[in-house]
Amino acid sequence: MTEARHLLRCEAMNEVTLMSTPTKAVPALPDAQIVTQVKHYTDRLFSFRCTRPASLRFRSGEFVMIGLMGDADPETGKVKPLLRAYSIASPSWDEEMEFYSIKVPDGPLTSRLQHIKVGDEVILRPKPVGTLVHDALLPGKRLWFFATGTGFAPFASLLREPQTYEDYDEIIITHTCREVGELTYGRDLIEALKTDELLNEVIGEGFWKKIKYYPTTTREQSLKMGRITDLMKSGEAFADLGVPVLNADTDRAMICGNLAFNLELKAMFEDYGLEEGANSRPAHYVVEKAFLD
Ligand code: A2P
Numbered sequence: 001m002t003e004a005r006h007l008l009r010c011e012a013m014n015e016v017t018l019m020s021t022p023t024k025a026v027p028a029l030p031d032a033q034i035v036t037q038v039k040h041y042t043d044r045l046f047s048f049r050c051t052r053p054a055s056l057r058f059r060s061g062e063f064v065m066i067g068l069m070g071d072a073d074p075e076t077g078k079v080k081p082l083l084r085a086y087s088i089a090s091p092s093w094d095e096e097m098e099f100y101s102i103k104v105p106d107g108p109l110t111s112r113l114q115h116i117k118v119g120d121e122v123i124l125r126p127k128p129v130g131t132l133v134h135d136a137l138l139p140g141k142r143l144w145f146f147a148t149g150t151g152f153a154p155f156a157s158l159l160r161e162p163q164t165y166e167d168y169d170e171i172i173i174t175h176t177c178r179e180v181g182e183l184t185y186g187r188d189l190i191e192a193l194k195t196d197e198l199l200n201e202v203i204g205e206g207f208w209k210k211i212k213y214y215p216t217t218t219r220e221q222s223l224k225m226g227r228i229t230d231l232m233k234s235g236e237a238f239a240d241l242g243v244p245v246l247n248a249d250t251d252r253a254m255i256c257g258n259l260a261f262n263l264e265l266k267a268m269f270e271d272y273g274l275e276e277g278a279n280s281r282p283a284h285y286v287v288e289k290a291f292l293d
Contacts, residue, residue, distance in 0.1 A: 029069060029081075032121040036096055042181040045150065046114055047089065047100045050122055056097075058128035059135065060161035061154045061254070063087045063288075065125040066099065067109055068116075081123050082109050085291045087153035087256070088128065091160035097124065100153040100185055130154070131286045132254045134163050136277045138284065140252035142243065143168040146228060146265055148176045148257030151290035152186045155256065159190065160199065165207045168252070172212045172241060174228045176257075178219040187215065212241055229264045246272045253285040262287050 037049040058064070067083035090098035103114040116122065132154045137143075143164065145155040152175055158164050164171060175186050193199060193208040200207065216224045216231065224231075224240070231237035238245055246253065246269065253274065255265050266276070269285050277283030 029121050029123055031123050031125055033097065033124045035116050035118055035120045035122060038116060038118060039185075040114075041184045042179070044103055045101070045182055045185065046103060047098060047185055048116060048122075049090070049096045049098045050124065052095060052097050053124065053126045056124075056126040056128070058088060058092055059130075059133045060092045060157040060163070061087075061132035061134070062128040062130035063154070063291075064128050065123075067123050068112055069123070070108075082112075083123065083125065084109050087130070087132075087157070087288070087290075089153040089156040091157050094160070098156070100150050100156060102150050130288060131278060132158070132256060132288045133279065133286075134158075134161075134167060136279050136282050136286045137252045137254075138277070138282050139167065140284075141168065141250040142170045142172065142252070144246065144251060144253040145171070145173040146253060146255045146257065146261075147174065147186075147290070148261045149178075149182065149290060151256035151258070151261075153256070153290070154288065155254070156186070156189050158254070159193065159211070162199075162203045165203050165210055169210065170212065170243075171210050172214065172243070174214040174216070174237070176216045176218060176226075176228045176261075178217065180217055180220050180222050183215045183217070183222075187213070212243075214241060227261075229261065229268065232268065246274060248273045248275070248284050251284070255285065255287040256290050259289055262289060 033050040035048055035050045038046065040046040063085050065083040066086045067081050069079050070082040072079050086099045088097060089100045090096060101110060101113060104110045147155055155173055175183060177183050190211060190213050216226055216228055218227055228237060255262050266287060274284035277286050
């Protein structure tokens with residue numbers, strides 16, 4: 001653990017001690033955690049925070065299974081947990097867990113999860129995994145995060161992770177959404193980094209100046225319209241950002257979006273000469289599907 005991360009972890013622990021609440025409800029479910037905050041952004045998106053299992057260690061960018069108890073089986077009366085993979089949106093040093101979720105009206109889990117309130121229980125299986133981690137990339141100069149919709153979640157974690165700024169000179173985050181309101185979670189998070197006293201102290205004052213944020217919308221008017229893939233193919237995105245096309249010497253990338261987006265970007269990266277990495281074999285870029293319910 002780097003010194004910066006050790007410091008953050010200690011600060012987080014201190015806060016846990018200071019904030020410890022003896023009145024906290026005793027979890028009744030296996031692997032239950034208590035919801036501490038819920039925020040709704042649009043009729044399709046919300047985020048929530050919950051308590052963190054004391055023994056859970058994870059790497060920023062990983063995901064876990066979370067969910068609720070399902071309905072009783074009409075024949076046996078047995079209830080089983082209803083779980084889905086969710087990227088952890090909070091960084092590895094945070095004392096709580098944060099998640100960013102879509103609301104699918106008839107989705108088995110999210111149709112119910114969207115109604116959770118502070119004090120409710122959610123199930124969180126403490127087995128983090130995933131490929132969107134620093135360990136899966138070779139050293140580089142510029143780190144790109146490519147997200148659509150709720151695919152922003154792992155980058156919400158990595159944007160608050162000191163190693164991101166220790167390892168790279170520049171961080172470019174692109175986020176393509178249908179509508180302007182769907183950018184709010186990411187935009188607010190990036191804006192909040194500027195005034196985050198703890199991170200500015202630990203990583204270095206003005207660390208956030210390394211970030212270039214490139215939000216685009218496809219179905220509602222905004223300052224920059226279009227799919228990021230099209231904007232890269234035309235060269236417009238690179239011109240706007242003032243950087244050259246990605247290349248294997250300097251650029252590293254993480255992708256998290258819907259399947260078609262992931263595949264299109266992968267094909268583009270192979271044309272740029274970038275190789276896909278994994279935990280066991282670090283390379284130039286890594287991919288993860290933003291999970292839908
Ligand atoms: P579009 O509106 O043109 O389909 P979704 O909510 O369906 O997951 O989409 C999130 C965003 O990802 C939308 O802005 C959508 O654009 C965009 N998108 C979908 N497929 C691709 C793709 N293959 N390449 C780039 N962007 C995509």
